[in-house]
Structures are given as C-alpha cells and as structure tokens.
Amino acid sequence: xxxxxxxxxxxxxxxxxxxxxxxxxxxxxxxxxxxxxxxxxxxxxxxxxxxxxxxxxxxxxxxxxxxxxxxxxxxxxxxxxxxxxxxxxxxxxxxxxxxxxxxxxxxxxxxxxxxxxxxxxxxxxxxxxxxxxxxxxxxxxxxxxxxxxxxxxxxxxxxxxxxxxxxxxxxxxxxxxxxxxxxxxxxxxxxxxxxx
Numbered sequence: 001x002x003x004x005x006x007x008x009x010x011x012x013x014x015x016x017x018x019x020x021x022x023x024x025x026x027x028x029x030x031x032x033x034x035x036x037x038x039x040x041x042x043x044x045x046x047x048x049x050x051x052x053x054x055x056x057x058x059x060x061x062x063x064x065x066x067x068x069x070x071x072x073x074x075x076x077x078x079x080x081x082x083x084x085x086x087x088x089x090x091x092x093x094x095x096x097x098x099x100x101x102x103x104x105x106x107x108x109x110x111x112x113x114x115x116x117x118x119x120x121x122x123x124x125x126x127x128x129x130x131x132x133x134x135x136x137x138x139x140x141x142x143x144x145x146x147x148x149x150x151x152x153x154x155x156x157x158x159x160x161x162x163x164x165x166x167x168x169x170x171x172x173x174x175x176x177x178x179x180x181x182x183x184x185x186x187x188x189x190x191x192x193x194x195x196x
Contacts, residue, residue: 021080022175023071023165029130030066031186033194035059036134062134063154063190065163065182069129073106073113073165082167082175084113086133090152091160091181099152099159103133106165133163158187 037059065088077084086103105112108131138153152159161182168174 023069034064084167158184
C-alpha cells in the first residue's frame with residue numbers, strides 16, 4: 001500500500017469516527033428568559049448553573065435555549081475527551097453582518113456536559129437528553145464586546161438565531177451538529193411572557 005493510499009484510508013476512518021459523535025437531530029424545546037447569579041456564572045468555567053430571582057442584586061438576564069437530542073453528550077465527552085460547546089449567530093445578516101451571539105457551554109440538568117462531577121454516570125444513564133445553552137440578551141457596543149463586534153439587543157430587536165453544538169480536541173478531531181433554528185417569534189414571546 002502506498003503512503004498516499006494509507007493517508008487517505010486513515011483520513012477516512014478519522015472523519016467517519018468524528019462524524020459519529022455529532023448529534024444530527026437537535027430539536028428545539030423552548031426559549032425562555034432566565035436570571036443567573038453573576039458571581040457564580042462564568043460560561044467558560046461553570047460546572048453547574050442554577051436560576052436565581054430577577055430581583056437579585058447580581059442577577060444576569062440571559063436567554064435559555066433548551067433543545068432535545070438522542071445523542072448523549074455526557075457520554076461523548078467521557079469517551080472522547082472532547083470539549084463540547086455551542087455557537088450561535090443571526091441566521092441572516094443584520095446591518096450587513098452576521099451577529100455572533102456568545103453561547104458558551106452546553107448544559108444538561110444544570111450541569112456542563114464537560115464537567116467532571118460526581119453523579120455524572122447517573123446523568124449519562126438517563127434516556128431524556130434535554131440540553132440548554134445560555135446566551136446574553138444584549139451586547140452593548142463598548143461593554144463586553146471586542147473591537148469590531150456589533151451590538152445587539154434580543155429583547156428590543158429579536159432575530160432568527162442559528163445554533164449548533166460543536167466539540168473537539170487538541171489533536172484536531174472535531175464535530176459539528178445540525179443547525180438548530182431559534183425563531184425570532186419565540187425569542188420575542190419569551191420576553192413577553194417575562195414582562196410583569
């Protein structure tokens with residue numbers, strides 16, 4: 001077997017194995033406004049999230065997007081070591097640009113699928129795979145935005161959001177799920193339901 005054929009065979013196996021980890025069946029469950037404690041919620045670090053009251057002094061208003069999948073992401077993390085997160089953006093350009101919406105990690109039953117916590121085996125054994133991501137409601141031009149990142153406010157100007165789950169490791173192996181559409185009507189409805 002030539003080196004080229006061997007390389008092609010190895011690449012085919014590598015691509016096939018990565019695609020088998022990708023959830024291809026994300027289905028939207030709900031969109032709601034939630035409030036998280038600013039002190040304990042850092043999307044890039046959080047092992048657990050728990051909602052708090054809106055009137056709490058350090059509450060952060062976020063959009064909680066919940067979805068279903070038959071894929072057990074806890075098990076994918078355990079068996080592959082992949083770091084698993086989500087990416088979200090406007091589905092169509094707004095003011096000439098796609099608006100990236102920080103989505104951070106993916107959570108199941110309030111725990112990051114990346115967390116190394118006691119009881120993870122119990123979560124992995126359940127058959128009800130409901131996940132959630134938490135996105136900021138707004139990004140102001142000068143606060144929390146890197147240079148060149150456009151501002152947005154999902155409460156005042158909701159838009160169709162496209163969300164995908166992705167995972168990967170330092171060896172370059174990665175996967176991306178199907179794209180989940182979060183309609184602007186459901187985003188707007190979440191804020192209406194939350195209004196006093």
